[in-house]
Amino acid sequence: MTGLGAVSAWGWGVEALARGLRGGTSAIRPFKRFDHSRYRTHVAGEVPLPLGPCPLARGEWARASWADRFALYAALEAARQAGLALPVSDESVGVYFASSTGGLYESEQYLAQRWRGLKPRLSLFASQQLNGPGDAVARRLGVTGPVLTISSACTSAALALEAAMRDLLEGEVSVAVAGGADSLCEVTYSGFNALRAVDERPCRPYRSGRGGLSIGEGAGVLILETCKNAAARGVQPLAELKGAGSSCDASHMTAPDPEGAGAALAIARALRDAGVEQESVAFVNVHGTGTPLNDDAEYRAIRRVFHDRASQVPLTASKASFGHLLGAAGAIEALVTVLCLRRGELDPTAGEGDVDAALPVDLVREPRPLADGVGLSTNLAFGGANSALVFATWSQ
């Protein structure tokens, strides 16, 4: 991993995110993107204005969807850190992207205006495509290699990172721009509300009395490349992606397998892929949405893998800080995992309240030193899709 880029409720750029996470507070608050007066809940992890420096021609930027803007900003930040010369115009560079809704917010605007008898710009609807953010990144970077968008709900970006890793290992590409982007929209906000899965307060993963998730938005992008390629370019890696695993509960569309068997399978596959024993895992950046069912199932998965260590392995739950980025969650949380490994310190999990007594875990609530080692990032999704990524401190 040689470059990182992020847009989140903490602002535009990785530095804003890192600062927010270290502070241990939450950026989830009342938001302005759309009128939520008729909703049951009123908070979200909204990306703040003003916009970051505009990476496209002004007209193009104005036409881009929010998700495309987040993706472009994060991708350019990551490419800059990795020292990629643009345009890359080299077929050994690929884009592995994720989005669960793409430009759905703009499509909602288009259709609502049409149904009110107005004549909206058709280009609003052009943003609808789920492949919009990934294609926008590929176009801006001048990529001619493989470009792939995965839309598997909340595991999308973790699956995109896994796809990138596989193609790197198999020599399909030598550099992968991997990540995801999603923006707030009414379909997801109302949908999760209809499921009674949204907390009226900022979400409180693993805490007692937690009332659901908080929707967030933004993007996370990671530049992955083979060690050989990084060495040839004279670039110092930031961390290593050691392995990945995924599975499907194959039991229910929305509720995770209550025993956590599917998620445990994904974690076990990832550890095996990485050649890492569970004893070596220094911390887990959990999916931790804050819904009673998710955290409960995830805890059971952790128990299945870590056995007696389940109560001792430190857990961080980043969604308490910036919300649930849905299709991009796997990317920004992978990035947070890497930031912790880089800094040698675990970020405190935002939020108040005691840890749920039924989930006896070591939830990190104060900054905590971290020795070199291995961090695990997990994601669970609608449809029972699970994934896990194993990262390690870079050591030559």
Add this chain to the structure above:
Amino acid sequence: MREPVVVSGIGTLGSFGLGVEALQAALLSGRPATTEVDRSESDHAPCGARLAALVGRVDLSSWVNPAAARRMSGPSKLAVAAARMAVRQAGLGDQDDGWQDTAVVMSTAFGPADFTERLIRAIAIAGPATASPFHFTESVANAPAAQIAIDCHARGPNVTVTQREAGALIAVGRAVAQVASGRVRRALAGSVEEMTPLLHALLDRFGALARATPELAEAARPFDRRRNGLLAGEGATVLVLEREADAAARGATVLARVRAGASAFDPTASRVGWGRGAARLALAVRALLARLGLGPRDVDAVVSGASGTRVGDRLEAEVLRAVFSETGMPAILSPKSITGEYGGGHLGAAVLAARGGEFGPTAGFEEPDPTLALRPHAGGSLRGGRVLVSSLAAGGAGAWLVLERA
């Protein structure tokens, strides 16, 4: 270690009917089964496209448990039905021990459009409190893949690729790579789509769809001089992919071997159109063939993704001309004017082409376009063998597969 991967089952449904025999009959007839789209909501332009290749009302109860079907969106039902057909043809029982390690890799261009529209409409008109939780959970793009996994108890990786018209071939290519490397025991891979009147109207407003003119009836005309758009379709196609040795050990009938897939991107494309980067795309095809130890002369037929759009077909023709510049063009099958774009009929046609047999003329093709210098199949026997399958997506992605007769 990459082991050979084969197709041991195929399930497909579309406007042509249910099953691979129905697809084969449609391809032999050389005519699409089209339906007038419901235009009562006035979303369509007055002189816009009227036809689509729709599945219509079909009885899926032999394939999808009716109780389970009540909890599914349209695309989920289509996908599960296609998966069940494929699994039955492959001779896999529910008790087979391979389901724990079976991946599902599906693709969709637009996701479950009907439920998404219903949600947006409910929120905009009646208020967010009326949004249906059922519509929401089934509106996600990965709902069909998840429902396939639930139906078959497939507990391997579950992935949904959304790369417009290139998605189906990318999904199969990635599934093949997983099976070949031994990371999974087998995979169910393919494509699903539903075409709602609103989606049809919007695609038409973007100029994507074939329209009637004073001289011509509305039809997709791949590579024809007078082509003016594609035929929007819907349906589902799912392949069972497994290692050749596993299929042989089970005594399964092998339909085709899938050598590998590749994809590439043309950054000169607009968000919703095709670009001018034929030379680079052709390099990707040649690299795929070279990786397999093959050259252009080893390709017996192309199953082209040409759908009848002006710019997309021109790009496809330029790519194919560049790939086959030294060897002459092999037979070119362009099935999308029969199956419609989306829903994976093209993928089903590719498996059939690898097996060889009689195919009808290319629907809609009458007058060659001198600027393309390329003629699709005129009807008659195709000898099968090794097939290059191509599909170039609006937005810039392109994907290819190499299939061969097993």
